[in-house]
Amino acid sequence: MRSDTSAADPDTYDVIVLGGGPAGENAAQYAIAGSDRTVALVEHELVGGECSYWACMPSKALLRPTQVLATARHMPGVQQKINARGVNPAAVLARRDGFTHDRDDTAQVLWADAQGIDVLRGRARLTGDRTVTVTGDRPRDLRARHAVVLATGTTAAVPDLPGLRAALPWTSRDATNLREIPPRVLVLGGGPVACETTAWLRQLGAEEVTVVARGPRLLPRVEPFAADAVAARMKVRDVRVRCGTQVRSVTRPDARDTGIGRIHGGPLTVELDDGSTVEVDELVVAAGRRPTTDDLGLGTVGLDDGAALTVDDHLNVDGVDGTWLYAVGDVAGRAALTHMGKYQARVCGDVIAARAEQRPLDGARYRAGADHGQVPQVIFTVPEIASVGHTAASARDAGIDVEVLETELEVAGAALARDDFAGHAALIVDRATDTLVGATFVGTEVAELVHAATVAVVGQVPLDTLWHAVPAYPTVSEVWLRLLETRRP
Template identity: 50%
Template structure:
């Protein structure tokens, strides 16, 4: 027995693997799977649930909350089915279905998958202790020492960032975790923020019966997308009964003896709610990883090159994949990095030259150049690549081509009075697409075609020969091209 940080612990024997992965979320799982498929031994270290944030508190439960609302809205948009809808969502049934998608917050299935893939699992909190060495403290206080022959990959993701407001620690506010896992519908919900989490959770809980107030510091929602995305989503939220207030800042929050939460907006103005969600950004989950033992700053983002190597650490052994490197804070991009960086680790371990030229297998570039994202509001907002403003800032000579999706025959069939818009940002010098945005009901399934066009740098002259089926919403592609040609 020995004492470590004031606690008596039992140190196990040292276990050696080719690769040690810190974090068992989607990014870590994909990286581990890639190196294992290449013949390397690998262990995943996880202190919560295997499957990570996406499986239990983000992607899956949030979309499970949103899907019933979208299905009901779609039914109400079409004559015939509209008349068959006789009531609101069954909140208990929606929450029960959500719980099933979150696997009742157990990870047995994910652990079984690791085992089937030949990936070892060590439960506990892992921290670096110098080069290629990780110490894992298990829940019972014992410690395991893991040594990596080739690489350690940090895949620990991010946590919700709460602003340093008076009273916030005592008020029992929600972050995204509580918003996606709550077991009851709050009568009144105040949502602070104007980004994806704020918009999606305002949409979901309003549909389930909450009276939602959305408090936005800026003057628009979804400010990283084309301006019309925020405008159309705002209009729809207000039509659904959400009070959207722009240009307001929360100065403090208190919880009254009766249970109400009171937000101070300054100048004596207050908002009262039963629950408050702060959707105000993310921070890297790196504060307790032992980064200082390898010359990095605890709590900081970890910067990497296109092969995943940490740029500020000597040698070719420390990698960081997923949200923790801040290249693209999206699950699908983290999984993409896991596959690419896992291949880079395998190639280096085998002494092979890395394939890093022009979208090579060992080099991640899609997370910088063509990042797809869907906001599952009603209407949906889907985008990939650059907005018009971003393309102009980067010096491209561009033109934005817009089309009202509701003017497409397939959209008219999809919903009576369909309202939505599409925009393609065209590089006029090369005549390829730099970015595409769709806003409207059901547009999420249009996004991959746009991603292929942007990533593949498909010439517009070639896109003319990709004929959309009639009558589908995809015919908007033809209308965009016709508008561009004039």
């Protein structure tokens, strides 16, 4: 059943989406696809969101030239022609700016318009059941017939440590949009953002890079062998890694807001909890993110203002009466990854469409099941880490009796790719069902291996069946055969 919009109030929409990042865009697109339903997409910054301008796209644009250079340096017949001094920073930054369109969202807005999505500029907050107020150049009070979708994402968390916030440190936005390369940098954090940032800062010319991580090792949520490989490579590249260490205080007498990606004033002195100090030209805070819910008006719908949201598998927000309020992407409190946010948004949009047309929510497509132990991820460190589902430790914590199959990435396809190709792979097998519940690959450009593993995990493919998924020769995917061979009698 479609909406009769012929005499609609201009401030009434079938669907209202708060937040114009990838998740918000997908939710809006799917909710109205093939119908005459209307949707408003409210965004106070740039349509395309964090991923397009400050995260995924610029960070990978910064990392890729280094990968290409490394491959060339380990390819006889090519390496002799390579300049030993490294990448050209100005050219790398220019290519990055091409992908982010110099933070101009005109193309994204044109895409939205072509999909029938009405883009509204301003900040939005809930004011009650299906009602939203938008502040900005044109303040408006909106009402949704069917659904409101929260897709406001997260923001970088800056710990409340003595002197840290006053020092105006870089966050991930500065690091991905850097205009100046600090000679000496301290990166606070040990997760994916911290480790990726370290990789491009070092390759772009930062002379001294120090990583300070509170936990006992880098990348605590991945398999230990993968984290150890990244730490070992950092050591080779003269990156100082201080795990099990905390920042006690930060001093920066000359802190100035010089703009995104520029050094924010004079040098900083960072005191660590062992009493030592580090002097740097810039400090990058990569210590996690917090949901952007502070000014969403959650109190008007029975939730605590600024609360962390949880959702069911239809992506409805827990604790709110009815089935009109949804959340997708990082703000939903599940896997904080762009591809998972877009996945949730597709499910959410389909659910909204089905409910609007009074169709049953039968079938897997209307439930976000991949968030439960089937999440793929690539960490674009040096070396790369590609994984899906459980690690051995998380599977055991979940009560699964597992068998771990492991091998080195020593196959013909890898040897042909480049002379220094190296890495390690592990499959996590549920003994009860003889199916995969997880996989991890670490090594040279292993990102493209993860989707095959994701299909095997999501499809619950028995290992006996995987024997008949023959890897093409000579490709790096031959590692699948080597992994299966480890359990032959």
